[in-house]
Amino acid sequence: MKPNILWSMALLLSIGSLCHGGKVLVFPLEGSHWVNMEVLIKAIHARGHMLTVVRTDKSWYIKEKSPYYTSITVPATKGFDEEFVKEGLKVLIDLERGKSSMLNFFKMQLKIFSKMSEAHAMMVEAATNMITDQKLMKTIKESQYDMILTDPAWGTGILLAHHLQLPLVYNVRWITSGEGHFAIAPSPISYIPMMGSGLSDKMTFRERVKNMLFYILALYNDRFVIKPSYQAFCDKFYYPKVDFNDLVQAADLWLNRVDFVFEFPRPTMPNVVYMGGFQCKPAKPLPEDLEEFVQSSGEHGVILMSLGTFVSELPNDLADEIAAAFAQLPQKVIWRYKGDRPTTLGNNTRLVSWMPQNDLLGHPKTRAAVLHGGTNGVQEAIYHGVPVLGFPLFFDQYDNLLRLKERGGTRILSLGTLDRHIFLQALQEVLHDPSYRMNMQRLSRLHRDQPMKPLDSALFWIEFVMRNKGAAHLRTESYRMPWYSYHSVDVIGVLLAAVLLIILIIIAVIRYLCCRVCCNSKIKMKHE
Amino acid sequence: MKPNILWSMALLLSIGSLCHGGKVLVFPLEGSHWVNMEVLIKAIHARGHMLTVVRTDKSWYIKEKSPYYTSITVPATKGFDEEFVKEGLKVLIDLERGKSSMLNFFKMQLKIFSKMSEAHAMMVEAATNMITDQKLMKTIKESQYDMILTDPAWGTGILLAHHLQLPLVYNVRWITSGEGHFAIAPSPISYIPMMGSGLSDKMTFRERVKNMLFYILALYNDRFVIKPSYQAFCDKFYYPKVDFNDLVQAADLWLNRVDFVFEFPRPTMPNVVYMGGFQCKPAKPLPEDLEEFVQSSGEHGVILMSLGTFVSELPNDLADEIAAAFAQLPQKVIWRYKGDRPTTLGNNTRLVSWMPQNDLLGHPKTRAAVLHGGTNGVQEAIYHGVPVLGFPLFFDQYDNLLRLKERGGTRILSLGTLDRHIFLQALQEVLHDPSYRMNMQRLSRLHRDQPMKPLDSALFWIEFVMRNKGAAHLRTESYRMPWYSYHSVDVIGVLLAAVLLIILIIIAVIRYLCCRVCCNSKIKMKHE
Structure with a gap:
């Protein structure tokens, strides 16, 4: 018997005994993101769980009918735009070949920003359509899902998980505002390259400056391009007030589509599971x-x-x-x-x-x-x-x-x-x-050379979340702290102030003593 | 067949096929640390590897002869002091019961600091005795060990791993200067309590100030109490110059004796494997x-x-x-x-x-x-x-x-x-x-509820290091950066300076223009 078969059998038995068929609500993303989400959906289905996929009526890749899931179709005003990709590619190639100007490139970049913002607004619209559809929400609540699985590059699943108070699992590489790690794990800009910067984990001083500028741009992009529409949704529907970025960080489990054979080594968190290459399998015979x-x-x-x-x-x-x-x-x-x-x-x-x-x-x-x-x-x-x-x-x-x-x-x-x-x-x-x-x-x-196949590992942790109604013990609550507390700015401020105060007091005392000595000698001199 | 048996069989087959009997050189620690190191040694031995344990001739718990390992005995001037523990306990209890003064307690604390410093100096002495014993070093080199396994609460194994250029694996909770995580993973003081502070991961402002003071004390302890004797060894025997703390951080793998059921969730690194509870097993019948x-x-x-x-x-x-x-x-x-x-x-x-x-x-x-x-x-x-x-x-x-x-x-x-x-x-x-x-x-x-038993996981990664001659792809090289680069202090400084310069130039230009306008009007006024 091959080791792999034994691993799989062991997984089957060890999990099978603990977890009965669960119910998973899935908020996927279009395009290549759907390609790998479908791999996960099929695997979860094969383990005896029921899945419901939320799609829009303009969905491009995500089919309404499937042997692996039932679907909920939400109305949307606009679908994904294939023409836009073609147009972008043309501008890019023309630019690289010197046939287009930097101006056109910047125009394209602005267009991409605007398209991204549009896409996110569309996702918020889908979430609004869902949450205000009382009949749909009643059906969903009555279905008693065990967890929500989403690709957090779009935020609909995140918004709905908070509304439904369900455990949240990400199939993630990107979150709404960038690379997933940057939202959950400490990410020193000194050796963790920003995506898009074209930098590696070994940078010269100039490269580190470039990386920092990319980081500032990403912060801008998050705060002013992407977050506003999601935050508006939160402000409208959630009381007490919640910050959208806190919701992003509050997920129980991050199934990350990389591993450290591919990704540069970097800090991580206990609730990040690396499943890079989970879609890979031995080759089947060709046609x-x-x-x-x-x-x-x-x-x-x-x-x-x-x-x-x-x-x-x-x-x-x-x-x-x-x-x-x-x-x-x-x-x-x-x-x-x-x-x-x-x-x-x-x-x-x-x-x-x-x-x-x-x-x-x-x-x-x-x-x-x-x-x-x-x-x-x-x-x-x-x-x-x-x-x-x-x-x-x-x-x-x-x-x-x-x-x-x-x-x-x-x-x-x-x-x-x-x-x-x-x-x-x-x-x-x-x-x-x-x-x-x-x-x-x-x-x-x-x-x-891993103790478990990435897909088996992902399945184990998905079922872990269903069995244990989340994974609270693996998640820090640090994201609830204001940034100045998280970075100890307030504490360092107070300690520095205390040190300064002590120094000032010492100086004052010394001056006072010096003055006394001087005065005394002056008085003495006068008397002499 | 029970799942556990299947897991173990799978592990046996999957590893057995990849890794032939390896050779492990072990630098353990005394007392309770030896209790759990011995568990690991027995398990490694059971998987067909050969182990050699380095002990001193004053070793208290670590026996010279064992069916699980051969041993190398290094001369040392002093062993671990049981009487000291008794004395410390008495001071502590008397203090807590009001029968002793704070002064006695501080005396005891100073004594502990001095004892710790003494213990580390003793370890450096053992390392010196080893490295200068040319016959011993020749034997060790000829034995062609595949890796060094050590408890890094003492630094001998770390020093020797660098000398022998062997992959280094820790059985770790403490390193020479404190809790292991603080050396390898980013550790925000705002929510990660220092050991000894008696704080949890949820702190008030006052508690965060206390935690910061403990952190500063730990830095002092590291730099001025513990590191000097190890650094002196490095300065004496290693060229090019190495920093002892860099050697600590350069280990290939950290088998950490906690898990996140016990430990508060916190940032971690790809080469930290959590094996908390690896020594636990189902109860056997009592006598x-x-x-x-x-x-x-x-x-x-x-x-x-x-x-x-x-x-x-x-x-x-x-x-x-x-x-x-x-x-x-x-x-x-x-x-x-x-x-x-x-x-x-x-x-x-x-x-x-x-x-x-x-x-x-x-x-x-x-x-x-x-x-x-x-x-x-x-x-x-x-x-x-x-x-x-x-x-x-x-x-x-x-x-x-x-x-x-x-x-x-x-x-x-x-x-x-x-x-x-x-x-x-x-x-x-x-x-x-x-x-x-x-x-x-x-x-x-x-x-x-884990996909693998902690001990199996530890064994897998130990053999991974032997198979792959280390685990370089899981280890960041960030510790080689100076602290101001790691924390981007230089980059932020330069960017702030640039912003300041731009502001100054703008102000200068505005002043110049204002001046020109003023001058012009004055000249005009004069002419009028």
């Missing part, structure tokens, strides 16, 4: 025609390329350059691409609209992967130990790839100067320099 | 005569009393008061006591020189335990869910019991006013108020 194509690569093997859920096409000229580079390789290439067929496409390259990415990454013929750097893809590459050529576009993608680069598992391309020669040279380096593969295989070994 | 005595208690059950490894007797008058209180109870009492037989001893009380404490705590007839509050005993009481009457003497004992008290599992006695009536009343409260038992049983359930 017959794909397997045939892969096998036809012979000793050279195959290369994958995928730019993730959002980006399925590129500007034509850029796609042509990439295709031309691929055409010069002896390897076979499988490219997930929906745009116009590049004119320079070689016979060795197959365009597909979807690929079984995990199974391909785990295939023994796979030599390298060209990835945009989404968390899911990077974790899968680590799991299977496949070297990566990084093609970051936006969001956290550069930062994710940087984490691989620091460990020697990837080379990162810069969009600005990209042409067929640069692409080919970089890809050949990743293919032929053995250090890339060795480093990725080392990361893979480390990632797998 | 026949003890079982008979226990059974003779009928429905009333039994009470245990033990004051730990160091304190086996009390001043006669105090022992008489306690015995008199016991004599009035319908329960049977088992009291671990080596002093003179109290004159007031009842028929229901049996004095023993040793007791199978774990088996007694786990016995269904056990109703309560009177404990001094050592970590081992408190963890065992939690494991078995037995309510505790706390009888703290010194070291961390009050703080340990406070953690139980905050969860409603114990009442703490004050030595100063203790007589038979107060002792009896307190004990009866713990026996008859059901909340004490309910709370301890809740803690017991929470403690056992």
Whole structure:
């Protein structure tokens, strides 16, 4: 019997005996976030719990009907905007290639801020629609859910958990205002890089200044762009008054979608469980025609390329350059691409609209992967130990790839100067320099060398919360302190004042004594 | 098959396949610290690894010969001083009962400081004796140990790990200068009580001031009492220069002897593994005569009393008061006591020189335990869910019991006013108020509700370090930063200076412009 089977059996027995079918209310997020939330939902369902997923009537990925959950559909005025992503990508690439101005880039940044603010307002609207729908709230209350599971990059689940007074579990990497750790664990800016800063955990003085500026920007973003709409909801519906950020921090359990093979080591908290790579699994056999194509690569093997859920096409000229580079390789290439067929496409390259990415990454013929750097893809590459050529576009993608680069598992391309020669040279380096593969295989070994599989660990703690009605003993209440108390500013102030007072008294006494001595000698002198 | 057996089998298989018999060099500590280190040593030995224990020729508890380890005996000038503990206890009790002055207490405190400094100097002497014994060092190097396991409350193992360049694992609650967490994880003084302060994690302003003063005292203690002898060793033997505190923080793995059922929740780090209660195990049957005595208690059950490894007797008058209180109870009492037989001893009380404490705590007839509050005993009481009457003497004992008290599992006695009536009343409260038992049983359930047994978890990570030659990816290098960089003091300084400069420039420009306007109008006025 293999160890893994035994672990799973042990988990099954040890949990099964303690926890009967529970009820979980899920507030997921769209897009790639849904991809991994669905993995968790399926696993929770497989353990005999009932799930209800809250979606809006404009939901893009989250289906109304599923064998794994029932759903509640809340009206929303607007859905997620795929066109916006395309537009953003175009501005970005044009800018990097010098075809667009910084002004356009800033305009785009402002547009992104406004879109983010809009998206959060939309989520608050969904929460308002729910909380004011008395019939719906009655049904939910009567359903007696055991906990709420949410991706806190959107705040609806957080708002509703407070209203329903239910234990709250996060499937988290981002919270509404940034990286999750920054909300829950002490995060020294001196060695913890802000997302988007493109910095690692080892910074020069200049880099630390940059990181601090990014931190200040993130604080601004939180206080003035994101929080207001959530806080307005809290002010309207909750009495006694609550601070939205306190609600964010009050979650019972943070199932964090990273681990420290991927993420830089940093302070953490007892109620953070690391489940990075929980979606990874051994490769299944490929569909017959794909397997045939892969096998036809012979000793050279195959290369994958995928730019993730959002980006399925590129500007034509850029796609042509990439295709031309691929055409010069002896390897076979499988490219997930929906745009116009590049004119320079070689016979060795197959365009597909979807690929079984995990199974391909785990295939023994796979030599390298060209990835945009989404968390899911990077974790899968680590799991299977496949070297990566990084093609970051936006969001956290550069930062994710940087984490691989620091460990020697990837080379990162810069969009600005990209042409067929640069692409080919970089890809050949990743293919032929053995250090890339060795480093990725080392990361893979480390990632797998855990006492429990990440998904089993996540399931254990989800059921722990249901069994124990929360995880209060793992959670500090420190977030309820005002910032000046938390940082001991008041205490240090009082102690410094006390020291100052003592010094002043000593000086006063000395002056008084000196004066007395002087006066005495003057009087003496006068008398003499 | 029971889940526990499956877990253990899985652990055995999953680790067994990855890690062949390793070699561990152990630097343990005396007294109660050895009690739990020996548990770990036996468990590591049972997994097929070889252990070598370093002891001094004055070692008190640590035997030279053992079926579990070979030993290296290093010459030392002085052993641990049992008489000193007795003397300290007498001063403490006399003080609390108003029979001694504060002056005596401070004298005792100074003596403790000096004894601590002496003990550390003795450890440095042992390290010096080792490192200068070329034959011994050659043997150790040739033995090719895979890691060093040490209790870092003494620093010998830390010093030698750096010399031998071996991965370093701590069995830790205390480091040389205080509580382990304070050395490795960010520890806001605002809600993390200093040991010895008698504070919980919820403090008033005055308590936070007290905590800060304790923190400053601890810094003083570290810098001026403890560190100097270790630093002198580093300065003498290591080049390039190393800071002893950096060596402390550089350990690969911290196996911490607490968990968050016992300890207040607080920030932690990725390379801290919580193994609180790792020494606890289900009760075995009692020796026949003890079982008979226990059974003779009928429905009333039994009470245990033990004051730990160091304190086996009390001043006669105090022992008489306690015995008199016991004599009035319908329960049977088992009291671990080596002093003179109290004159007031009842028929229901049996004095023993040793007791199978774990088996007694786990016995269904056990109703309560009177404990001094050592970590081992408190963890065992939690494991078995037995309510505790706390009888703290010194070291961390009050703080340990406070953690139980905050969860409603114990009442703490004050030595100063203790007589038979107060002792009896307190004990009866713990026996008859059901909340004490309910709370301890809740803690017991929470403690056992973990995905892995603490000892299995410790073993997994010990073998992880041997397999991977350390755990570098779980350890931040932040401790190598100077404090002003770590706390971003330099960055904030530069940014503030920049802001100030900008303000000054703006003011200067405005003044210049104003001046120009004024001058112009004056000139105009002159011309007019």
